[in-house]
Amino acid sequence: MDSKMLVRLGAVIFVAIAITATVIELTRQEDTARVRTAPQLQPSADPLKAMLRRCQGLGEAATRDGDCLSAWAESRDRFLGRTPVPAAPQPDER
Template sequence: MDGRTFARIVAVVFVAVAVTATALEMTRKVERPDNVAPQAPTALVPNSPGEGLRCCQTLGEAALHDSGCLRLWAEQRDRFLGLKAPFASSASGMATSPSPDASSSEAR
């Protein structure tokens, strides 16, 4: 067996081991205690939307399940897309102007 064939066999074995290790790591489940829910410390209660976003950032992946962060992100998204006035509370009702279709139907 010459050196090139041996090098190819070693390379194939190395790739097979790497693929197997990757597959095992991807299928491994991380055990987390169910009774402990990550909460934002009370010192991080947001006073402004910017502070709220920073608080959600510190929560990390737990912010995906936090209702306050989800609400804040929805408000930011609507503000960015121009669907709502900046930081309007959901209790204030519709803060946007009527759509062009609504105004044309009223004029008829």
């Protein structure tokens, strides 16, 4: 084989590899496009989760906040699979 033939053969192999890589990349882009639409199917935001985030931002002050205490109790009940216990009626103080 002479040098011209080797150069041509190298060019053909290079073009074949480039076409193969392009086809693979184009098929990957189609797959990622389908994946991007999946988050739309997720349920709406949980109000308990938002409350827990707010309490997290309060830091130590959240231990004295009634809303945070009730949110933690509800979260604990959900985690343990318990039904929340209704609050005992407070006696009238007169």
